[in-house]
Amino acid sequence: MSSETSVGRSGQADVAPEELPAEEREVVAYYDALAPTYDADRFSGSYGAYLDGLERRALRRWLQGPRVLDLACGTGRFLDLASEGLDLSGKMVERARTKWPDKRIHHAPAWSIPADDGSYDTVFALHFFMHLHLGAIRRVLDECRRVLRRGGVMVFDFPNALRRRLVGYKASGWHAGTELMASDLRMLGGGHWRLVASRGVALAPIHRLPHAARPAFMAAEVLLGRTLLKHLASYQLVKLEKVD
Numbered sequence: 357m358s359s360e361t362s363v364g365r366s367g368q369a370d371v372a373p374e375e376l377p378a379e380e381r382e383v384v385a386y387y388d389a390l391a392p393t394y395d396a397d398r399f400s401g402s403y404g405a406y407l408d409g410l411e412r413r414a415l416r417r418w419l420q421g422p423r424v425l426d427l428a429c430g431t432g433r434f435l436d437l438a439s440e441g442l443d444l445s446g447k448m449v450e451r452a453r454t455k456w457p458d459k460r461i462h463h464a465p466a467w468s469i470p471a472d473d474g475s476y477d478t479v480f481a482l483h484f485f486m487h488l489h490l491g492a493i494r495r496v497l498d499e500c501r502r503v504l505r506r507g508g509v510m511v512f513d514f515p516n517a518l519r520r521r522l523v524g525y526k527a528s529g530w531h532a533g534t535e536l537m538a539s540d541l542r543m544l545g546g547g548h549w550r551l552v553a554s555r556g557v558a559l560a561p562i563h564r565l566p567h568a569a570r571p572a573f574m575a576a577e578v579l580l581g582r583t584l585l586k587h588l589a590s591y592q593l594v595k596l597e598k599v600d
């Protein structure tokens with residue numbers, strides 16, 4: 357894909373849809389269509405709020421500031437925790453800019469962040485790497501390494517390959533098509549990162565628990581998600597530190 361971006365009126369980089377190859381255009385079209393209902397569909401119900409709560413808790417503990425980029429920020433679900441956002445879907449960016457008029461929100465691909473080397477203390481990317489093939493994940497990690505200061509941190513999540521194998525789940529297509537083992541991180545990071553923390557999220561099939569039982573279960577999940585059971589959770593959240 358072209359890494360060219362133009363700079364819009366606001367000084368925020370913009371990307372023209374026709375510059376994108378077919379695969380990225382499909383992803384953008386999907387999220388452009390989803391943008392108006394994303395917040396309500398994905399995170400306003402009790403299951404979504406449960407996941408949001410666990411993710412937010414880890415982010416609050418792990419983020420280093422003040423310069424924090426929310427990569428693939430979508431509608432800006434976590435922009436309260438970031439100083440800037442970035443997303444490739446124009447409609448998602450529009451929603452995020454409406455919700456967060458004072459934040460700088462870039463319209464650009466994640467492998468071409470319009471920022472100087474060493475600009476950020478933290479980059480985080482939630483519910484994003486699951487959409488990327490391994491080569492693209494490596495490319496995004498390289499770009500995050502460029503824009504992070506030495507000692508800066510990268511936080512992201514990925515579906516657990518082990519869990520998927522155990523339950524016989526087979527992903528098809530780009531949507532959540534990528535799953536990882538924790539051991540893949542070393543290969544993807546190329547020796548430039550150190551794993552400093554990880555958590556399992558959604559250990560139990562939360563959607564099968566009665567709504568009233570979910571808040572109580574969250575406390576247990578916070579504890580169990582730190583143990584080796586994290587590898588059996590639906591997905592893992594990890595914090596990597598840039599070492600060189």
Ligand SMILES: C[S@@+](CC[C@H](N)C(=O)[O-])C[C@H]1O[C@@H](n2cnc3c(N)ncnc32)[C@H](O)[C@@H]1O
Pocket residue numbers: 380383384387427428429430431432433434442443444445448464465466467481482483484487
């Ligand atoms: C499932 S949403 C997650 C949004 C947000 N991080 C959250 O957790 O609510 C995935 C987001 O990734 C964005 N995205 C997909 N491919 C991208 C790329 N190559 N560069 C930047 N953003 C991308 C989509 O537009 C979408 O907003």
